[in-house]
Amino acid sequence: MPLTGTVMMKKFVVSLFLGWISFYASSAFSTDSGKRAETTEISATCETGMSGSRDFYRLPEEQDVRRQSLPTKQNTMMDTKKIGIAIIAPGGYVPDSSLEKGIDSLESRGYRVFNYYDPEKRYQRFSATDEERVQQIVQAVSNPRAQIVMALRGGYGTTRLLPYLDFDGLAKSGKLFVGHSDFTVFQMALLKKGGISFAGPMVNSDFAGKELGGFTIDHFEACMTSPEVFLEWFSRNNPDVNVEGVLWGGNLTMLAHLAGTPWMPDISGGILFVEDVHEQPYRVERMLLQLDEAGILGKQKALVLGHFTEFKETDYDNGYDFEAMLVWLRSRLTIPVLTGLPFGHVRDKATLPVGGHARLVSREGKTQLYLSGYPTVW
Numbered sequence: 001m002p003l004t005g006t007v008m009m010k011k012f013v014v015s016l017f018l019g020w021i022s023f024y025a026s027s028a029f030s031t032d033s034g035k036r037a038e039t040t041e042i043s044a045t046c047e048t049g050m051s052g053s054r055d056f057y058r059l060p061e062e063q064d065v066r067r068q069s070l071p072t073k074q075n076t077m078m079d080t081k082k083i084g085i086a087i088i089a090p091g092g093y094v095p096d097s098s099l100e101k102g103i104d105s106l107e108s109r110g111y112r113v114f115n116y117y118d119p120e121k122r123y124q125r126f127s128a129t130d131e132e133r134v135q136q137i138v139q140a141v142s143n144p145r146a147q148i149v150m151a152l153r154g155g156y157g158t159t160r161l162l163p164y165l166d167f168d169g170l171a172k173s174g175k176l177f178v179g180h181s182d183f184t185v186f187q188m189a190l191l192k193k194g195g196i197s198f199a200g201p202m203v204n205s206d207f208a209g210k211e212l213g214g215f216t217i218d219h220f221e222a223c224m225t226s227p228e229v230f231l232e233w234f235s236r237n238n239p240d241v242n243v244e245g246v247l248w249g250g251n252l253t254m255l256a257h258l259a260g261t262p263w264m265p266d267i268s269g270g271i272l273f274v275e276d277v278h279e280q281p282y283r284v285e286r287m288l289l290q291l292d293e294a295g296i297l298g299k300q301k302a303l304v305l306g307h308f309t310e311f312k313e314t315d316y317d318n319g320y321d322f323e324a325m326l327v328w329l330r331s332r333l334t335i336p337v338l339t340g341l342p343f344g345h346v347r348d349k350a351t352l353p354v355g356g357h358a359r360l361v362s363r364e365g366k367t368q369l370y371l372s373g374y375p376t377v378w
Helices: 096-108 130-141 158-164 167-171 181-192 203-207 214-225 252-258 281-293 322-332
Strands: 018-025 040-046 054-056 084-088 112-115 148-151 176-179 197-199 229-235 241-251 271-277 302-309 352-354 357-363 366-372
Touching: 084 096, 084 130, 096 112, 096 203, 130 148, 130 158, 130 167, 158 181, 167 181, 176 181, 181 197, 181 241, 181 252, 214 229, 241 252, 241 302, 241 352, 252 271, 252 281, 271 281, 281 322
Parallel strands: 018 054, 084 112, 084 148, 148 176, 176 197, 241 271, 271 302
Antiparallel strands: 018 040, 040 229, 197 352, 229 366, 241 357, 357 366
């Protein structure tokens, strides 16, 4: 089914404040029991590259935060009155209460929300039939008042829609597509046609969550409005690197499933980031080996691991955990493997431009990621 009625947006350059967050977090690898495989100190900086004022942010009290020198941020609200967000559900459905909470959360921040998900049309495990979910995307992209198109949730289902979407048209639509998890397959197909999207928050898991992470919303809004952002974190065993290239990636399971299909982009000299949920270490290793054997990893300048959460180790693993997997992986691959990227199925996540330009610098455990070359709402 071809995409029609796409609308190009004007883009304006604006100056945005600088935001800085410093906190301790569990490593990119955590289990249900909360056991840490690698302690990671993360600080993330949102930076425009322009002159401007500086604001500081606190994370919620339950985080292990170095708060002593961080004053309370006075105003976290940016001017969102003219920004429209269209909600689509290319995968699974959510309870009515979650949808309402997510919309309320977005509207409370000043966004104009256009919802294309109808809870009454739920079909099997999907938000609607395949045709109806394609129409959600078409209608959202055709809305001239919506600059951002955000996925409701992940789950499964977006893969079924790929043959029916006009990704040439979507790549030229001027819309900023945002999501993660199952939405990764949409982002890869879009990237293959030259379109840049954003691996970032979703309505259900973030804006309708128990508590919206301050870092998540601040970094999301910075990426939507600022032409450059900057992330910094600390991970004790990261190798020293200084590389730059196309930033791309997302959910590891979806990337592995796309390998060898027409929807997988052919990226050389890139910086690949991955994350996942409910996947044990041996499964993560298996999927990364699949990407390596498919010739994908060897063409990258670096592999950056985000969070891998909500998995259970068993007695059969017999000492094989994420640290053991990581040691073996680094000995096997010919590219540097870094950990600690604040991204994944977690509350506090960065927003990452998939297809944007990145410079990755790591030295003595301090890792910096400079992001640019992506569209904004202005």
